[in-house]
Every structure is written in C-alpha cells, then in structure tokens.
Amino acid sequence: MFILATKSSVPILGQVAYILGWLMDGIFKVLDGLFGIENIGLCIIIFTLIVYLLMTPLQIKQQKFSKMSAVMNPELQAIQKKYKERRDQASIQKMQEETAMVYQKYGVSPTGSCLQLLIQMPILLSLYQVIYRVPAYVSSVKNIFTDVVNRIVNVNGYTDVIQKFLEDEKINQVSLVLDNGMATKESVIDVLYKLSPSQWQEFADISKFSAFSGTIDQTAEKLSKMQYFLGLNIADAPLSIIKDALTAGSILLAVGAVMVPLLAWFTQWLNYRLMPQASMGNDENNNMANTMKTMNNFMPVFSAFMCFTFQVGIGIYWVAGAVIRSLQMLLINHYIGKVDMDELIKKNMEKAAKKREKSGLPPNKITSQAHQNVRNISRNAESLANKKVNLPQNNGQPTPGSIADRANLVKQFEEKNKRKNR
Numbered sequence: 001m002f003i004l005a006t007k008s009s010v011p012i013l014g015q016v017a018y019i020l021g022w023l024m025d026g027i028f029k030v031l032d033g034l035f036g037i038e039n040i041g042l043c044i045i046i047f048t049l050i051v052y053l054l055m056t057p058l059q060i061k062q063q064k065f066s067k068m069s070a071v072m073n074p075e076l077q078a079i080q081k082k083y084k085e086r087r088d089q090a091s092i093q094k095m096q097e098e099t100a101m102v103y104q105k106y107g108v109s110p111t112g113s114c115l116q117l118l119i120q121m122p123i124l125l126s127l128y129q130v131i132y133r134v135p136a137y138v139s140s141v142k143n144i145f146t147d148v149v150n151r152i153v154n155v156n157g158y159t160d161v162i163q164k165f166l167e168d169e170k171i172n173q174v175s176l177v178l179d180n181g182m183a184t185k186e187s188v189i190d191v192l193y194k195l196s197p198s199q200w201q202e203f204a205d206i207s208k209f210s211a212f213s214g215t216i217d218q219t220a221e222k223l224s225k226m227q228y229f230l231g232l233n234i235a236d237a238p239l240s241i242i243k244d245a246l247t248a249g250s251i252l253l254a255v256g257a258v259m260v261p262l263l264a265w266f267t268q269w270l271n272y273r274l275m276p277q278a279s280m281g282n283d284e285n286n287n288m289a290n291t292m293k294t295m296n297n298f299m300p301v302f303s304a305f306m307c308f309t310f311q312v313g314i315g316i317y318w319v320a321g322a323v324i325r326s327l328q329m330l331l332i333n334h335y336i337g338k339v340d341m342d343e344l345i346k347k348n349m350e351k352a353a354k355k356r357e358k359s360g361l362p363p364n365k366i367t368s369q370a371h372q373n374v375r376n377i378s379r380n381a382e383s384l385a386n387k388k389v390n391l392p393q394n395n396g397q398p399t400p401g402s403i404a405d406r407a408n409l410v411k412q413f414e415e416k417n418k419r420k421n422r
Contacts, residue, residue, distance in 0.1 A: 025140070040138075041229025048320045056328060068345075134313075136186075147215055148219045149192070151212045159178070161206060195220075196236045197233060234316060236312055237308065237311060242254045257312075265300045266300075268300040272296040
C-alpha cells in the first residue's frame, strides 16, 4: 500500500476519510492551541478514542445480537442435525421453514449484525487511511514540508535523485507519483514523511541538495518533535528501532520497540476473549467452531508479526483501538448481562412489526405465513398417516424411514410446536 499526501479518492472511503481527516486535523489544532502539544502519536490515540466512542451504539447492537445468537444457536443446530441426512427438496423446505420460525420467535433477522458491520467497515478502513496519510489530512503537519519541498522541486533531475535514494535505502512502502515525468510535490511529501531520523540525515547529505541541507535538517527536527511518542519515532518500524538500539547499546529503547508488537498481540487477544461466544454445541468436529478458534488465535499473532515491520504509528493505532474496544466490551457485556432476554425478544418483535407495518404489510403477516406452512405440513402428514400403506411393520410401528414413519415425525413436530405456543 502506498502512502499518499493526497486524500483518498476511493468512492465512499474517500468521503468518510475526508470527514475523519477533518476531525484529526481539529484534534491536532486543539492540542496545539490549548496545550501547546504537537504530537502525532497522542493525536492518533485521541482520534481513535473519539471514533470508537461514536460507534458505540453499533457495538451495542452487535453484541446484543451475539448474545441472542448464543440463545438461538442450540435450536438452530438441532434443526440442522434433524435434517442432516435428508437432502430432498421437501426436507430442505421444511428445514428452512423451521429455521425461519426460530428467527421469528426471537424477533431477529437472519442477517443479524450484518448492517452494523457494513456501516463500521468503511469507517474503520477510512480511519486507517487517515492515520496512514497524516500529511494529507493534518494541515499543520503538511505545512512543515512546504519550504523544503519547494526547494527540492527546483533542483534539476530531482525525481531521479529521489528515486535512487528510495532504492538505496530500500524504502518500498511509498512511491513517487509522476506528472509529465516529474514527481509531484505531494509524492515528495510522501517520501519525507516516511523517513526515519537516520534516513533524514542521509537525505540531507545528497550532493544535489547540499545548498539547502540546513533547511532539510530544520524540517527533520520540527517533524521529529511531532513524531516522537514515549521515546519512539512513529515513522520508524519497531524492527529497525530494535536493530539500531542494539547496535548503540540502548537496551531500554529496544525493549520499548518490542512492547509495541507485544501489546498489539495481547490487546487483540483480549478482544477475542471478551467477545460473546455463540454456542457451537458439543460436537468437537464442528468445522465452524474450529475455524473460529483458529482465527481467534492466529489473528493476534499475525498482528504482532506485522507490527514489527509497520510504522510505530500504525502499532499505536492498533493498540489504542484494541484497548478501547476491550473497555467497550467490558461495559457493554456488563450492561447486556442485566438485560432481561424475554423483554429483549419482545422489543425485537415490536421493532420487526413496525418495519413490516412501514412496508405496508400486516404486523403478523410473516408469522401467519410461517404457521400456515406448518399447518400445510400437518395436513399432509395426517393424510399420509390415514392412508393404508402396505409396508412391513415392526411391533405395530412403522418401519423406520418409511413414508408413514416420516408422516408421524412431522405430526409430532406440529404437536410439539402447539404445546410451546400455549
């Protein structure tokens, strides 16, 4: 992924990122104006906190559905187990009808929290874009580069010089954007924002830029004051910091760099532990349960691995976001733990009825259709049961798997539902 000083132009993400970028820029200016603090790391933490707090209502809805799923899943699994070996069209239709009745019983949609996820996804992706492209959205940071960039673009052949510098320093997370064969000012800012302190020194030593090396040093000094957070430069990757720290004999700095990936692993692992887990039954061979367990164990480790090579700023965002989500889940789980499930089901059914009413449908239309389907199944079962079927009997009982036996099963299902509804 390239870091661009220009704002994201991806549909939807670009618009959301513009709004979030405005918030990020505002936070930076408030910290500077009220407290005289110009620190990108602190700005990222506050920015992440505000965005996640604004998404709290979506998180509450998502966790309510998770709790409801934990109650519904045993019934849904029982239906799946019941029709596991039956793949004929009639059985599949019956399974779908019984499944639909379970969802109606609890007043929820089969799509569950998909809507909340669809809303959250562009927000989170845009949030990541803003943090990854700070100069594009924080004008105070971008203005630092104005003087030095104007001087660079006036140097003959500056594009080739910068391109060679990127190759020599093996900087591949950023790319120059060309306009008529010349690198744009925004892409030059891309390069400068990505540089580590040692790379700034190398950049200032380039012979073609020697006439304004002092300006390069001043720019690097101003930016470093904004980029240092708890002794770490957020533009550096933890792996690079560890190597430099061990070479210089600074064990404390190396430990600080190692803590970023470790905290990323621990906080995300804590997230998964705090998430309400839907019941998967007692079957140890349940593929979904095994897949979810594997993912929950793998993703935190993968995040820690990626943190070693990503900028410290991205690690700060991951850790801050995970800590905030963990606190959210603790509070939301405490709140949801006090919610009466019967009352929640009642409210869900009332909301579903209002939605049907707005759509011009009677409030009980869907439920009536479901019950009508069951009544049709019952009549077919009675019809089959009353027919004289010349099939082998087993102590007066229909042979397992016979038509009469299946008819009795359907009839028993209807009687069981009637008893529940009383």
